[in-house]
Amino acid sequence: MLNKFVQPAFIAFSVMLGACSHSEGGSAAGPPATGLPSAGEITAVPMGHIAGITDSAALARSIPNPYEGNPQAVASGKALYIKMNCAGCHAYNGKGNMGPDLTDTYWRYGGLPAEIYSSIHDGRAEGMPAWGSQLPPQEIWKLVAYIQSLGGTYSADGTPRNAQRAELVASELGSQREDDAAWVPSAKAPPDEVSPAAEPASAPMSYPGEAPPSEAPSSPAPMSSPGATPSTATKPAGTAAVPSRRLPPAAAPAPPPPATPSP
Amino acid sequence: MAGALLLGYGSPLQAADAPAAGATPPASTSNLSGATINFAPNDPPGEWHSQARDSANSRYSPLDQINTGNVGKLRIAWTFSDGTLHGHEAAPLVVGDTMYVVTPFPDIVYALDLSKPGGFIKWTFKPNPSPLAIGKACCDTVTRGIVYANGKLIYNLLDDHTVAVDAKTGKEVWRIKMDNLETGATMTMAPFAVRNKVFVGNSGGEMGVQGWIAALDVDSGKELWRAYSTGSDKRVLIGADFKPFYSWMKGKDLGVSTWPEGMWRHGGASVWGWISYDPGTNLIYYGTSNPSPRVPVQRPGYNLWSSTIFARDADTGMARWAYQTTPHDQWDYDAVNEDLLMDVPIHGQVRKVLVHFDRNAYAYTIDRTTGEVLLATPFAYLNWSTGFDLQTGQPIVNPEKEPKPGVKLDNVCPPDIGGKDWQPSAASPRTGLLYAGIFNICMDVTDHEQGYIASTPYDGMEMQRHAAPGGNLGEFMAWNPATGKKLWAIKEPFMTMSGALATAGDVVFYGTADGWFRAVDARSGSVLWSQKLASGVIGQPISYLGPDHRQYIAIYSGIGGAATVRADKSMSGFPAQGGTLYVFSINGDSVGVQPPAPSAGNDAGAPAATANRGTP
Numbered sequence: 001m002l003n004k005f006v007q008p009a010f011i012a013f014s015v016m017l018g019a020c021s022h023s024e025g026g027s028a029a030g031p032p033a034t035g036l037p038s039a040g041e042i043t044a045v046p047m048g049h050i051a052g053i054t055d056s057a058a059l060a061r062s063i064p065n066p067y068e069g070n071p072q073a074v075a076s077g078k079a080l081y082i083k084m085n086c087a088g089c090h091a092y093n094g095k096g097n098m099g100p101d102l103t104d105t106y107w108r109y110g111g112l113p114a115e116i117y118s119s120i121h122d123g124r125a126e127g128m129p130a131w132g133s134q135l136p137p138q139e140i141w142k143l144v145a146y147i148q149s150l151g152g153t154y155s156a157d158g159t160p161r162n163a164q165r166a167e168l169v170a171s172e173l174g175s176q177r178e179d180d181a182a183w184v185p186s187a188k189a190p191p192d193e194v195s196p197a198a199e200p201a202s203a204p205m206s207y208p209g210e211a212p213p214s215e216a217p218s219s220p221a222p223m224s225s226p227g228a229t230p231s232t233a234t235k236p237a238g239t240a241a242v243p244s245r246r247l248p249p250a251a252a253p254a255p256p257p258p259a260t261p262s263p
Numbered sequence: 264m265a266g267a268l269l270l271g272y273g274s275p276l277q278a279a280d281a282p283a284a285g286a287t288p289p290a291s292t293s294n295l296s297g298a299t300i301n302f303a304p305n306d307p308p309g310e311w312h313s314q315a316r317d318s319a320n321s322r323y324s325p326l327d328q329i330n331t332g333n334v335g336k337l338r339i340a341w342t343f344s345d346g347t348l349h350g351h352e353a354a355p356l357v358v359g360d361t362m363y364v365v366t367p368f369p370d371i372v373y374a375l376d377l378s379k380p381g382g383f384i385k386w387t388f389k390p391n392p393s394p395l396a397i398g399k400a401c402c403d404t405v406t407r408g409i410v411y412a413n414g415k416l417i418y419n420l421l422d423d424h425t426v427a428v429d430a431k432t433g434k435e436v437w438r439i440k441m442d443n444l445e446t447g448a449t450m451t452m453a454p455f456a457v458r459n460k461v462f463v464g465n466s467g468g469e470m471g472v473q474g475w476i477a478a479l480d481v482d483s484g485k486e487l488w489r490a491y492s493t494g495s496d497k498r499v500l501i502g503a504d505f506k507p508f509y510s511w512m513k514g515k516d517l518g519v520s521t522w523p524e525g526m527w528r529h530g531g532a533s534v535w536g537w538i539s540y541d542p543g544t545n546l547i548y549y550g551t552s553n554p555s556p557r558v559p560v561q562r563p564g565y566n567l568w569s570s571t572i573f574a575r576d577a578d579t580g581m582a583r584w585a586y587q588t589t590p591h592d593q594w595d596y597d598a599v600n601e602d603l604l605m606d607v608p609i610h611g612q613v614r615k616v617l618v619h620f621d622r623n624a625y626a627y628t629i630d631r632t633t634g635e636v637l638l639a640t641p642f643a644y645l646n647w648s649t650g651f652d653l654q655t656g657q658p659i660v661n662p663e664k665e666p667k668p669g670v671k672l673d674n675v676c677p678p679d680i681g682g683k684d685w686q687p688s689a690a691s692p693r694t695g696l697l698y699a700g701i702f703n704i705c706m707d708v709t710d711h712e713q714g715y716i717a718s719t720p721y722d723g724m725e726m727q728r729h730a731a732p733g734g735n736l737g738e739f740m741a742w743n744p745a746t747g748k749k750l751w752a753i754k755e756p757f758m759t760m761s762g763a764l765a766t767a768g769d770v771v772f773y774g775t776a777d778g779w780f781r782a783v784d785a786r787s788g789s790v791l792w793s794q795k796l797a798s799g800v801i802g803q804p805i806s807y808l809g810p811d812h813r814q815y816i817a818i819y820s821g822i823g824g825a826a827t828v829r830a831d832k833s834m835s836g837f838p839a840q841g842g843t844l845y846v847f848s849i850n851g852d853s854v855g856v857q858p859p860a861p862s863a864g865n866d867a868g869a870p871a872a873t874a875n876r877g878t879p
Contacts, residue, residue, distance in 0.1 A: 087711070092709075
């Protein structure tokens, strides 16, 4: 029964992506695909094992979010956070409800950018859906950028985003990190072309109900907007313009992830 | 002693009939409303086989050893930690000499041998439900309890299975998959059983599920009928016998036509509350949840049959009448709260009614044979409605409190969790009153329009809850169902979100979110006894007679569920999680603990208890 709803949803989503490119004058959205971390790089980052604070071995293999700190990417990520119903579980302020708090520096599956990316892409066993089959990698990285902007994450070098937590974490990791020869942050710095400054000046991708790029992303347009309408009165029964999360892997914009890790 | 209490099928227990075996007579025995309760079918007086104990949903215990004169000597007899956290909403059951308790996810059942000292574990049943369910439950990983029927304990797992367990051995008898986690549906409600059928429903009004109620055969788990809450009359089991009282609920396929095209498919209206039963008419009564999405501008129309009370034939499932408490529910008010079946004199005539404290803060006294609203008066602070039209049976909506997308609307009362949530009230046939924990809360709300994405919230309400005028979040009240008036109320700083228990000792019990468990004089509302428990109380108290013929009171402590609202959680004094059952008795005496010698004075409170393990 689910498939019946999925196909139209995916088609609608594909149309949206197409429309998005069109609105940007045909230029590709986001940084060049070659500038994004590869799937192999991402999966090489193991989950943190001290409440999201990753040990030096993990840090050595960690990778930064090319969108970190980019205001446009953060705004785009925030719009996605609302439109993809992330807010329904993690709350509009990110402080958690059905799902965990994203602002408190505690991460069940790690608080490094690549770990957060994996949680979104692959899903997690306690109810987090896997979005990798629906959102292209650059959109997931924008979501990560928004989550990073909430202040509860760790940068790829292990520094907590939340300044108030800095001292505590420093005392937990402390000088041990500085002494660790394997930790070479500069070696993992993003290439220039995917650094935050390299975020294209083009408008953020538009999602259903999302405001036009020139307006505040948190004020969605009315649902009656043509071409951006989730299942409402004008649609055939059961259709949903927003992507359903059960898509055929072959149709996914990104390669299907490996099997979801067990809890 | 138990034998002195005879409650037969179909015999109403009235105030004058109330037994007073071995009890200090209360100061007053007058019935304050004239209301009576038909308890049939009923459990043995000292036992507790279903969450509400009887099919009228009264949560009334006919035991009276503990009364207004001695309840001040209530002490802890024993405690039991079940090894889980999260919201503990279920009442324990007592069948014979065994108590059965169920934990929140992972939904473990323990059988405790009451004939041995201290809650001795007889067996443990671990169903191992899917952890995927954890992230699909809107309001914590709760269960509202078990029902005992024909030698089996039947309850719902969070991952959408109904399971039956042999009450003697703890072995699984059957397990039926009832819904699909991929749609966001979970199951949290306590099944209700009558006539060898068990009735279950789903949760997920925040996830855009299709709500339903189903009847299963107690012995095999075979599904006998299923009625959806939205869609065509065929799906909703509406046929020729369906006679709603009000014209605006009459018509063909209203479960389709009162929605924008196709939206009934994800319209919510889940069935996660309580079910009651009238043996005289063979009808079950229950309510459906809010419509999905919670953003009303996306679904113009009444959105039937969301936020609706249904009367259905227990054997066929066919609807007899329906009544939508909040048409086009814009605030997530649901109609899942309990329906207490009473016989109440109104305007000089005794009417067969159900009494329903809705989340929308109106208390309804409804003719349960026709669905006519006889009384509808506010029991908690509200401003979403300016009055009630008894001609149409509809509340009058205050246009200033209708949410608009993207606009922050301050001070809407009550909030989504209502003037009272699922926490069930109790009623006493001795006083004719109902007793309920209620809320005094408002919300600032901003709606965000939603797209449907399977198994994610189809929700859209951004909220900040805060106390309504007065500053207290909770209240425990006594209610007269014949007049629609509050008799007395006890204000609580924190939410009052436990079930209520009424007893023949004219003592009523309730707990608070900050962990106080209290005994109150059923007539005056005086607090007679209080005990702070380890964590907050959102469970349902019960009373039972032990193998030692002693009356006990039992209650779970373990905060969670919707009680962990942000406004509440941020208050200093909000408790940490827990999961402990408390059992109380006069002086804390219990099985295996020898009472003091007579010369010591049994009532003097002398702590002469001597452990006597092994010879219960």
